[in-house]
Amino acid sequence: MAVRMAPLRPQPDCAMPMPPPQTARNSAPDALVEGLRRLLQASTGRAVQRLETHISWVLLDGEHAWKIKKPVRLGFLDFTSLQTRHQACDDELRLNRRLAAGIYLDVLPIRGSAAMPVLDGAGEPIEYVLRMKQFAPGALLSEKLAAGILVPTAIDRLAARLAAFHRDAPAAGNAAPYGNAPQVLAQTAQVLDGLESSPGAGRLPDLRAWCEAEGRRLAPCFAARRRQGWVREGHGDLHLANVVALGEDVTAFDCIEFDPGLRWIDVQSDIAFLTMDLAAHGRRDLALRFLDRWLEGCGDHAGIAVLRYYEVYRALVRALVSGLRQAQGTTIPGPDYVAAARRLAAARDARLLITHGLSGSGKSYVSARLLEAAGAIRLRSDVERKRLFGRQALDATPAAMVREVYAPAATRRTYARLRAWAAAALDAGYPAIVDAAFLRAHERDAFRQLARDKGAPFAILDCRAEPAALRARVLARSLRRDDASEADLAVLERQSADFEALRPEECGACITVDTAQPLDIGAIAKRWLDMR
Incomplete structure (x- = not known):
């Protein structure tokens, strides 16, 4: 699809203060750009827009963007030689195709003369142009x-x-x-x-x-x-x-x-x-x-x-x-x-919140919304457990690895990693959310102690839902396969049978959420951020 190229920035945004540009004397660059613009208008039958930055001219013909490096010397670059400009075009093409191969098409030699340039034919190149697809207004x-x-x-x-x-x-x-x-x-x-x-x-x-x-x-x-x-x-x-x-x-x-x-x-x-x-x-x-x-x-x-x-x-x-x-x-x-x-x-407000709840109770859903409202860093056990075994979040665990990945030893390693990364976030001054089941008291205690060690407020987000809702959510998620969690109905049944409920001394730091009801994320965030 043909798209329109937006104006490039007037200068590189990473640039340091710049002296006035010095332009090479070995060509008539402005005449060349105008000559190319006329050529494109004649070949496309459309008006061609001309844009200018500190280091480039860009011509927009309705389908392509044509970018020519200026023969300038600035504090951070020297484009005064044709060879250097050619190399810069090639570098720009190669580097940008890593992320935007569909936009960056090729580098073409311009031959002929400044007054009458051509994009094909014989002869020595007088300039090089980077050709890109345009994209539509409003696409940035x-x-x-x-x-x-x-x-x-x-x-x-x-x-x-x-x-x-x-x-x-x-x-x-x-x-x-x-x-x-x-x-x-x-x-x-x-x-x-x-x-x-x-x-x-x-x-x-x-x-x-x-x-x-x-x-x-x-x-x-x-x-x-x-x-x-x-x-x-x-x-x-x-x-x-x-x-x-x-x-x-x-x-x-x-x-x-x-x-x-x-x-x-x-x-x-x-x-x-x-x-x-x-x-x-x-x-x-x-x-x-x-x-x-x-x-x-x-x-x-x-x-x-x-x-x-x-x-x-x-x-x-x-x-x-x-x-x-x-x-x-x-x-x-x-x-x-x-x-x-x-x-x-x-903006430093180190504080720690851990989630608590069975599979399907909405921990990840609530924490994903809470991190946006509270400006927090989130760590997910389901993601970090897989990462320990060299896998990405949505990778399905091979049947041959399931026993190892979900063994008690792997769980201990997962929680240790979560604790290390939570400590790093607190040290950097960020609110941190650890999204895990935390069904064992000793797991919760380790993170409460981490908060104490860091002098950070501690909270528990206790997510709850009726058993029928838990089963329906777990089954639907298993069918969708769009989440890092691999808990199925069998896992939910085991959790329901032997989890350790919050103790009375933990309830004072608890924010209980019925995830079957409409959520007021702003109120939840305020309650957490108000904790001292």
């Missing part, structure tokens, strides 16, 4: 959010796509100069320097002090994550205007191709751009929904330790870009990203 997630039509299922699809992308992306070797603590801190300092020197900008001593203190505290973590292989070749520019919905497909495009150092980054830095941008636009619920689905697919729960730092960094980057656009007279309405950075830096 930024546009859908502004129009109030961004649906949660689009967030789910994007999270699944990016989780698989990050899971499979190549990791930077220890010898690569990417993702180490000095580089991370230097990039943040450079953005702050640029932001404070922007016209009309003031000093940001609070944010600078926070970034420096957090950077020092997290330096060992940055180093450890690099050693563990979490610095990978990502996208580099995952804000809402670089994500597009094409029918049922939701994916990112326009990644960073010109600077490997802005693309080879911690996967948490990559997704932090998106979670920050959603939160800055007033949709923290969707930010947490995305994060929950991405973590379920990617499994990087330990990375929560650095997520907030990267979200603040990304907010400062967007603030810098907004300031540069304003100075150039190309202001695009948007949120106050400096204010967003301050909110993110201050």
Whole structure:
């Protein structure tokens, strides 16, 4: 399907402060772009729109977008040679086809002359053009959010796509100069320097002090994550205007191709751009929904330790870009990203909630909605149990492995992992929800003690339903096979026969929910967040 390409950003959103561009003298680039526009109009019979960014021209002919690199030298790139521009086109094609192969088609040589270019024929190329499919107006997630039509299922699809992308992306070797603590801190300092020197900008001593203190505290973590292989070749520019919905497909495009150092980054830095941008636009619920689905697919729960730092960094980057656009007279309405950075830096509310209930009682359904309302990180036993055995959430456990996967030893390992990841979330200052049955008192006690150790409020979400409803839900879920849980009616019967009810001393921290009744998630979230 032919779709329309939205205007590319006036400059890369990850860019540092830039000197005025210097243009090569070996061609007449503007004449070439106009010549190509006339050629496309003649061949298609349609008007061709011309767009311009700092580093590219884009021609939209109603079916394709044609992107030509400008022969410019900026602070972060040098496109003054034809060979370099050709390589940049090839890199952009190759890198973006990882996520958006249906949009990025090919790189074509332009021959002829600037006044009369041709896209076929003989002769030496005078320029190269990247050809893409256009997409329809309103297809960007930024546009859908502004129009109030961004649906949660689009967030789910994007999270699944990016989780698989990050899971499979190549990791930077220890010898690569990417993702180490000095580089991370230097990039943040450079953005702050640029932001404070922007016209009309003031000093940001609070944010600078926070970034420096957090950077020092997290330096060992940055180093450890690099050693563990979490610095990978990502996208580099995952804000809402670089994500597009094409029918049922939701994916990112326009990644960073010109600077490997802005693309080879911690996967948490990559997704932090998106979670920050959603939160800055007033949709923290969707930010947490995305994060929950991405973590379920990617499994990087330990990375929560650095997520907030990267979200603040990304907010400062967007603030810098907004300031540069304003100075150039190309202001695009948007949120106050400096204010967003301050909110993110201050948003610490470590508290722990565990679920309790039989299979089919609605624990996962309620916790999925609660995490959005409360801004929480969720951990699911059904997902983490499978991950221990190298399987994804919706993978069916092979019959030969069922005994091992659901043995008491595997259950103990699962709860130990849940406890470790919950501790990481609390240390990072997030509310944490652990979605598991917690049918044994000793399992609940271990997490109550964790909350005590962390100085965090503790709560139990006790989900209940009538036995007939439990059986109907478990059977329906088994037939759908759309959830990580593999509990069947036999499992439900065993649970019903020998679970350990909440003790009187636990009831004071209990929030009881009858999931057969209409749910007031806001009230449940308020009750939990009010607990001290």
